[in-house]
Amino acid sequence: MFAGAVGGVTGSCYHLTFDGTSLVIDCGTFQGGQIADELNRRPWPFDPTRVTAVVLTHGHLDHCGRVPLLGDNGFDGPVWGHSATLDIATLIMEDTAKIAAHSPGPPIYDRAAVERIRGRMKRHPGYGKRQDIGPFTVELFDAGHILGSSHVRVSWDDGGERAILFSGDIGVVGSPIIRDPTSTWAPEAAVDWVVTESTYGNRNHPDRAAARDTFRDVIQRALLDGGKVLIPAFAIGRTQEILFELDQMIQAGEVGRIPVVVDGPLSLSATEVYRRHKGCYDEAAHEQLARGDHPLDMDSFMGARDGRQSSRVSDLRGAAIIIAGSGMCNGGRIRRHLAENLDDPRTDVVLVGYQGARTLGRALEDGAKEVWIDNRQVPVQARVTRISGFSAHADQDGLATWYSTLPRKAGGTTFVTHGEDESRDVYARLLRDRFGATTAIPQLDDVVTLA
Numbered sequence: 152m153f154a155g156a157v158g159g160v161t162g163s164c165y166h167l168t169f170d171g172t173s174l175v176i177d178c179g180t181f182q183g184g185q186i187a188d189e190l191n192r193r194p195w196p197f198d199p200t201r202v203t204a205v206v207l208t209h210g211h212l213d214h215c216g217r218v219p220l221l222g223d224n225g226f227d228g229p230v231w232g233h234s235a236t237l238d239i240a241t242l243i244m245e246d247t248a249k250i251a252a253h254s255p256g257p258p259i260y261d262r263a264a265v266e267r268i269r270g271r272m273k274r275h276p277g278y279g280k281r282q283d284i285g286p287f288t289v290e291l292f293d294a295g296h297i298l299g300s301s302h303v304r305v306s307w308d309d310g311g312e313r314a315i316l317f318s319g320d321i322g323v324v325g326s327p328i329i330r331d332p333t334s335t336w337a338p339e340a341a342v343d344w345v346v347t348e349s350t351y352g353n354r355n356h357p358d359r360a361a362a363r364d365t366f367r368d369v370i371q372r373a374l375l376d377g378g379k380v381l382i383p384a385f386a387i388g389r390t391q392e393i394l395f396e397l398d399q400m401i402q403a404g405e406v407g408r409i410p411v412v413v414d415g416p417l418s419l420s421a422t423e424v425y426r427r428h429k430g431c432y433d434e435a436a437h438e439q440l441a442r443g444d445h446p447l448d449m450d451s452f453m454g455a456r457d458g459r460q461s462s463r464v465s466d467l468r469g470a471a472i473i474i475a476g477s478g479m480c481n482g483g484r485i486r487r488h489l490a491e492n493l494d495d496p497r498t499d500v501v502l503v504g505y506q507g508a509r510t511l512g513r514a515l516e517d518g519a520k521e522v523w524i525d526n527r528q529v530p531v532q533a534r535v536t537r538i539s540g541f542s543a544h545a546d547q548d549g550l551a552t553w554y555s556t557l558p559r560k561a562g563g564t565t566f567v568t569h570g571e572d573e574s575r576d577v578y579a580r581l582l583r584d585r586f587g588a589t590t591a592i593p594q595l596d597d598v599v600t601l602a
């Protein structure tokens with residue numbers, strides 16, 4: 152059953168049943184306005200008390216955010232994932248409970264719910280390893296999207312091996328710190344069915360070098376005019392990659408020294424998790440470590456963990472880079488920085504991630520001249536720059552290349568999910584035309600029989 156991330160990029164959730172055992176692959180939060188709120192609180196389309204286990208592809212909110220709610224509604228099994236994924240998911244769930252406690256209305260879940268789930272987390276043995284869960288075997292492959300991110304292959308014996316691969320979010324080849332998405336597969340990894348994301352199924356990113364050039368220009372302009380550079384960024388993944396890029400530019404003397412502030416306890420804690428899980432690093436990051444230079448350390452870095460430190464960021468005079476969540480500006484400390492600085496023409500807003508429909512980030516991306524932030528009308532005088540070359544999601548070419556490497560058995564279907572409908576349509580057509588794939592574009596709560 153497709154219980155989320157169909158016709159949009161949030162709320163990922165798949166329910167897979169065989170022989171009395173059922174797995175939930177991802178159980179993420181829907182994001183973007185009132186409709187998302189209702190979807191998050193709607194009754195489950197399957198019975199949570201009969202879910203054997205949850206398996207997570209990665210720790211982003213839209214993939215793990217509703218697991219504690221599933222627990223509150225009767226799920227009492229284990230939650231499996233790569234060890235880094237579980238560390239990140241814990242931070243995300245704690246953050247969700249904290250935000251809920253300070254928001255009007257009934258909280259979606261509380262800290263105690265998160266603690267109960269935390270106590271049931273089980274570390275998968277890791278990439279390329281197998282873990283049996285009832286009649287299922289679950290294998291993880293590096294998805295190159297964020298630390299710990301995985302493609303999840305689930306197989307079972309139904310008069311012969313049957314297998315389905317959940318792509319999770321597919322990363323970009325050449326992203327810093329972490330390794331690339333898996334591109335070499337053993338023939339035994341062949342699958343009958345594929346569930347693939349399609350966030351950028353209808354377009355390509357400019358390359359990373361062009362993204363760096365644009366980014367450098369924005370920073371140089373800020374240094375000249377003394378304006379702030381506001382970067383709404385996912386606390387996890389994007390923040391660390393932006394820090395890495397800034398460190399490289401400052402070290403290489405491409406830009407002058409500029410204070411870099413990461414505002415938000417989640418981003419700072421996630422950076423700590425990134426520092427810790429060196430086993431997930433790519434070769435270049437390992438070489439840098441071997442030279443005694445940690446890829447996530449920089450001199451002009453300031454962290455604002457608590458609210459008092461965060462208010463002091465507002466008092467900073469002159470040019471500064473402020474990185475804060477949330478990535479789509481629909482929550483988090485970035486909103487205050489936007490409210491304080493959007494009316495200043497010296498301000499730059501740099502959008503480095505995907506901006507979902509009906510979010511403040513999308514409004515800025517679309518060139519809104521005026522936005523509402525927490526009941527305040529704010530004129531937009533700032534320059535808004537979209538840099539998609541830093542995306543954590545493969546673009547159309549990246550998705551197609553990834554798909555081309557995947558060993559597929561004859562006869563199965565590829566389900567195109569995790570994209571807005573136009574992306575899904577375009578990408579599904581590409582898969583049919585280029586690879587002769589049989590594709591399907593599922594709708595919410597669609598059930599298919601895999602046989």
Ligand SMILES: [Zn+2]
Nearest residue numbers: 209211296320
């Ligand atoms: Zn993600």
